[in-house]
Amino acid sequence: VRASGARQDTGSFDPIAAVFDRYAEPTGGPLDDYLLGVLPERGPRAVDLGCGSGRHASLLASRFRQVLGVDVSEPMLAIARGRRAHPNVSYQRRDLRDVRAETDGRFDLVFSAYALHHVPDLQETLRGIRALLAPRGRVVLVDVVAHRPDVPRRWFAAQAIRTVLTDLAGRRRPPGEALELFRVNVHPAWLDHVTADRFLRRDEFVERYGSVFPGARFHDLYRTRALCWDAPPA
Numbered sequence: 001v002r003a004s005g006a007r008q009d010t011g012s013f014d015p016i017a018a019v020f021d022r023y024a025e026p027t028g029g030p031l032d033d034y035l036l037g038v039l040p041e042r043g044p045r046a047v048d049l050g051c052g053s054g055r056h057a058s059l060l061a062s063r064f065r066q067v068l069g070v071d072v073s074e075p076m077l078a079i080a081r082g083r084r085a086h087p088n089v090s091y092q093r094r095d096l097r098d099v100r101a102e103t104d105g106r107f108d109l110v111f112s113a114y115a116l117h118h119v120p121d122l123q124e125t126l127r128g129i130r131a132l133l134a135p136r137g138r139v140v141l142v143d144v145v146a147h148r149p150d151v152p153r154r155w156f157a158a159q160a161i162r163t164v165l166t167d168l169a170g171r172r173r174p175p176g177e178a179l180e181l182f183r184v185n186v187h188p189a190w191l192d193h194v195t196a197d198r199f200l201r202r203d204e205f206v207e208r209y210g211s212v213f214p215g216a217r218f219h220d221l222y223r224t225r226a227l228c229w230d231a232p233p234a
């Protein structure tokens with residue numbers, strides 16, 4: 001289901017774009033809080049690699065003069081253009097590995113959330129991402145980590161039940177939103193998708209990302225790990 005080495009592979013989000021978008025907003029809070037603190041207040045150019053349905057576009061658009069969002073999935077981009085259009089955001093259907101300084105210029109922020117576990121050539125991709133940074137530019141990369149690379153379906157199903165019970169008992173979310181999230185979490189297409197994903201362990205994430213971005217700051221957000229690294233001056 002994951003994006004293969006072939007550049008024409010559209011990935012697996014095409015059939016689940018709408019389901020994913022329903023999932024994205026109610027679960028975005030912790031990452032949004034982290035991003036508010038870590039993203040530069042303002043800057044000329046930002047790129048969102050694997051932007052999906054444009055969940056982060058508003059924040060990026062409010063801080064950067066020009067934002068490029070790339071994704072291989074046209075259905076995801078259609079939602080982004082329909083629901084999260086901004087005059088200074090350009091959504092383009094492209095493989096994130098094809099964004100290059102030679103053709104796209106350099107960026108003051110390179111951002112990616114939950115997309116890099118889909119690329120088969122992670123180290124090469126990370127080196128490419130580093131090459132996109134302008135002097136003193138910042139990279140913020142976020143992805144899912146797990147205690148084992150293939151998380152079984154029953155774990156996701158059990159987690160969906162734990163989440164809805166905690167949401168309702170602790171009034172963590174409005175009941176309607178908690179039930180909607182539960183429906184998404186147990187949607188067969190969503191379960192098929194997440195069980196086919198393969199993730200790094202936390203220590204592997206630090207080792208592999210840290211080898212390309214030495215001295216990076218890491219931050220844990222539930223089942224995800226985030227990296228923040230600043231490029232040196234020219």
Ligand SMILES: C[S@@+](CC[C@H](N)C(=O)[O-])C[C@H]1O[C@@H](n2cnc3c(N)ncnc32)[C@H](O)[C@@H]1O
Nearest residue numbers: 003050051052071072073095096113114115118
């Ligand atoms: C889990 S979604 C995350 C979307 C968005 N970043 C967010 O946080 O809501 C992963 C996205 O990565 C995209 N993707 C996977 N492989 C890609 C690639 N090689 N180039 C560009 N996008 C890719 C998928 O199409 C999907 O939209």
